[in-house]
Amino acid sequence: MGTGTSTTAGPRVPGPTGPQLVRSLVELRRSPLVTFRRAQREYGDVVRLAAGLPGLRLKLYLVFSAEGAREVLATQAANFRKENVMYEEIRHSFGNGLLTSQDDEYRRQRRLIQPLFTRRRVDGYADAACTQAESLAERWRDAPDATVDLAEEMPAFALRTLCRVLFGADADAAVPVMSRCLPVLLDYTLERGNTPLTLPRHWPTPRNRRAAAARRGLYELCDQIIAERRTGGAAAAGAGSGAEAGADGRASDDGTASEDGTASDDGTAGDDLLGLLTRASGESGDALGFEELRDQILIFLVAGHETTSTGLAMALYLLARHPEVQARAREEVDQVLAGRRPGAADLDALGYLTRVLKEAMRVQSPVPFISRRAVADTVVDGHRIPAGADVMVCGGVTHYHPAYWQDPERFDPERFTPEGEASRPRYTWFPFGGGNRACIGQHFSMLESVLCLAVLLQRYELAPVGPGIPLGDTVTLKENGPIRCRLTPRTPAPPA
Numbered sequence: 381m382g383t384g385t386s387t388t389a390g391p392r393v394p395g396p397t398g399p400q401l402v403r404s405l406v407e408l409r410r411s412p413l414v415t416f417r418r419a420q421r422e423y424g425d426v427v428r429l430a431a432g433l434p435g436l437r438l439k440l441y442l443v444f445s446a447e448g449a450r451e452v453l454a455t456q457a458a459n460f461r462k463e464n465v466m467y468e469e470i471r472h473s474f475g476n477g478l479l480t481s482q483d484d485e486y487r488r489q490r491r492l493i494q495p496l497f498t499r500r501r502v503d504g505y506a507d508a509a510c511t512q513a514e515s516l517a518e519r520w521r522d523a524p525d526a527t528v529d530l531a532e533e534m535p536a537f538a539l540r541t542l543c544r545v546l547f548g549a550d551a552d553a554a555v556p557v558m559s560r561c562l563p564v565l566l567d568y569t570l571e572r573g574n575t576p577l578t579l580p581r582h583w584p585t586p587r588n589r590r591a592a593a594a595r596r597g598l599y600e601l602c603d604q605i606i607a608e609r610r611t612g613g614a615a616a617a618g619a620g621s622g623a624e625a626g627a628d629g630r631a632s633d634d635g636t637a638s639e640d641g642t643a644s645d646d647g648t649a650g651d652d653l654l655g656l657l658t659r660a661s662g663e664s665g666d667a668l669g670f671e672e673l674r675d676q677i678l679i680f681l682v683a684g685h686e687t688t689s690t691g692l693a694m695a696l697y698l699l700a701r702h703p704e705v706q707a708r709a710r711e712e713v714d715q716v717l718a719g720r721r722p723g724a725a726d727l728d729a730l731g732y733l734t735r736v737l738k739e740a741m742r743v744q745s746p747v748p749f750i751s752r753r754a755v756a757d758t759v760v761d762g763h764r765i766p767a768g769a770d771v772m773v774c775g776g777v778t779h780y781h782p783a784y785w786q787d788p789e790r791f792d793p794e795r796f797t798p799e800g801e802a803s804r805p806r807y808t809w810f811p812f813g814g815g816n817r818a819c820i821g822q823h824f825s826m827l828e829s830v831l832c833l834a835v836l837l838q839r840y841e842l843a844p845v846g847p848g849i850p851l852g853d854t855v856t857l858k859e860n861g862p863i864r865c866r867l868t869p870r871t872p873a874p875p876a
Contacts, residue, residue, distance in 0.1 A: 393763045395428035401566060413748060413776045414853055420444045420777050426763040439470060439769045444777045446784060448761035449807035452752060452773050454815030456760070460752035464770050466573035467751075470682070473569040473595060474580070475675025478798075478820065479668070479683050492660045492668060493676065494820065496653065502824045503724035509828040510721055512541040513835035520840070520867055527845055530693040530863040539681075540690035542829060546677060548652030550605050557601045561594035562681060564790060568594075569664055602674045609658050610670070642768070643753075678823070687746040687811070688825045690857045695740035695833060697849070698791050700842035700865045705793060709733050709835045722834045730830055733837075735793035737829050741811040743791060743851050748776030775810055784808040841868040 396419070419427045425445035443452055452460050462482055471480045476487050495501075516537050520528055538557055543551040568591035572578045581588055657673055668676065699706040709732055716722075716729045727734070749772045752766050765771060780788040784804055785795070794800065801809075812819035819825070845864035854860050 387604075391763060393428040393765065394423040395424050395430070396423070400496040402863055411853060412855055416442060416444070416774050416777045417780060419558075420781070426761050426765075431515070439766075441760075441765050441769050441771045442777075443760060443771060443773045444781060445761050446778060446781075446805040449773045449775070449778060449810060449814065450805070451760050452771060453750065453810070453813060453817070456551070456758055457815050457817065459754060459756045459758040460771055461755050462752065463755070464751055464753040465568075469569045469573040470694070473565050473591075474682050475671070477672075477675040477679030479679045488666065489668075489672070489676070490820075492666065493657065494761075496656050496660065497820045499823055502821075502827060505824060506722075506724040506827060506831055508544050509541055509831050510723070510835060512537060512544060513832040514721075516832075517836055517839045521869065523867060526867045528867060529869040530696050530859060530865060531857055532862075534693040534696070535685065535857070537690040537832070538692065539830075541688075542681060542684055544652075545679060545824075546653045547605060548655065550608075550652075550654075554601060554605070557597055558681065561597040562685070564594040565591055565598065566686075567683060570820055593766060598678060599674065602677050604671075605654065606658070606670060606673050656755070682819055684825065685820065686857070688829055690739055690744060690746040691741045691825070692829050692832060693857055693863055694744040694851075695737050695829070696836065696842060696865060697844070697863050698743065699736065699837075700844045701848065702791060703843075705736065705791070706842065709736055709833075710841075713834045713837045717834065717837070717838065722831045724827060724831075726834070727827060727830060730834060732793065733833055734826070734830055735796040737826070737833065738796040738809070739791060739793045742779045742785075742795070744854075744857075745776040745779050745852075746811050748855055749774055776852070776855070778807070778810060781808070786812075791810055791851075828832050839870055841870060842866070843868070 416427075419429075419442060425443070425448060427442045427444070429440040429442065443449060462480060467480050474480075474601060476485070478486070478493060481489055516533070519534075536559070539562070540551070540555055543554045543558055547554045568587065579585060579588070581592070654673070654677065657668060657676060660668060699709060712730060712732045713722075716726055722730070752771045752773070754767050754769045754771055756767050757763050760771075779785070785808070807814060812822035812825070843866045845866050846862075849860040849863060857863075
């Protein structure tokens with residue numbers, strides 16, 4: 381059990397050495413999650429990997445237990461900061477928004493932005509999510525061979541929805557640029573963050589040049605829209621949209637942001653998120669500057685895009701492969717909605733569909749690793765982690781940990797009944813992080829996802845196409861390859 385900082389308490393952290401270490405490092409590049417799960421089985425819940433030449437040696441501490449995750453992310457979070465290579469790469473590419481800022485700057489940003497993510501306000505954004513889901517369902521009617529690739533469709537849906545709630549009427553212009561530039565820059569950033577030695581960014585390599593062009597495209601788009609808003613050129617750009625999931629800010633452990641802000645909170649969605657951010661101010665009259673607005677927008681896009689799309693894609697895929705679960709979810713949707721459009725008020729009544737989504741995010745964690753750097757010697761789950769070490773809390777392993785999950789390879793939404801959730805420690809499931817830096821947009825992500833699933837189940841039955849994919853073995857959705865499902869329109873289709 382963690383007991384605060386110490387330079388002596390706690391045994392040496394176990395881990396592979398000699399040939400086992402070489403094998404682990406080789407396999408780490410090929411399949412991190414498989415490697416980490418084996419490390420947990422062989423060495424326990426806190427594992428050390430160390431390799432490389434003196435001065436360049438990688439010292440990575442892997443934390444797999446719920447207790448360890450609680451200590452790193454919550455109770456001893458002050459000792460684990462966002463000062464590692466990954467966060468530096470994110471800051472360079474996307475700015476210093478809520479995901480990456482720290483200390484006074486983080487607290488200032490949180491005070492200004494948090495009022496825009498209260499549960500009442502976020503519930504007002506349901507119509508924007510449903511509109512995008514209905515557009516997706518309509519487009520699927522023309523799918524070749526009645527087959528869709530969820531690995532392509534759901535990221536595109538999540539990005540379109542995110543752009544709608546961020547930019548309102550400007551979303552139509554924003555989506556093509558975001559679709560072209562965001563994946564290029566995000567892949568480049570993650571690769572640099574996970575590579576010990578990287579080439580300078582200014583070297584004119586093809587990859588550096590593509591990333592620089594993508595970054596320039598994102599910045600120019602955001603700067604243009606922000607300038608128009610600040611001069612009143614797009615003051616009427618509201619489109620029934622609002623805040624989006626995925627910024628990394630303070631939220632309580634039940635997934636709701638606190639409501640201690642100063643902005644009005646009437647539960648309506650009368651403007652897009654950029655408009656609300658532009659007008660946000662604190663008690664002292666402080667407000668976000670031009671570059672800060674851009675940073676927040678880009679961080680929302682980075683943090684909110686893949687999390688939602690991964691959960692949705694895996695939920696639909698698992699429903700397709702488990703027809704009995706799909707039938708039960710569809711029955712619930714039909715009983716609750718009776719063919720009408722879903723809304724935020726229906727979320728509690730769609731309890732089984734919510735359990736399906738949560739179990740899908742356990743099976744394929746949208747954020748399988750959360751990295752930090754230890755700034756003080758700290759005991760985590762009974763083991764001493766030294767100052768200066770890179771620490772990785774591995775939700776992709778904890779979500780399969782046999783101490784918390786019986787038969788973890790099995791897809792079972794009943795794990796997430798209220799009784800089931802109450803029986804497990806808090807940090808056995810944390811796709812949105814935890815502690816004071818938990819995802820500020822997690823309620824919107826769940827709302828958007830459940831409503832999208834409900835709309836699609838109203839209109840289609842799904843069946844898998846081809847062999848299954850390696851559930852839980854990959855870090856990102858793209859690594860699974862195509863995730864194809866065949867669609868059968870329901871007859872009669874529910875009214876639009």
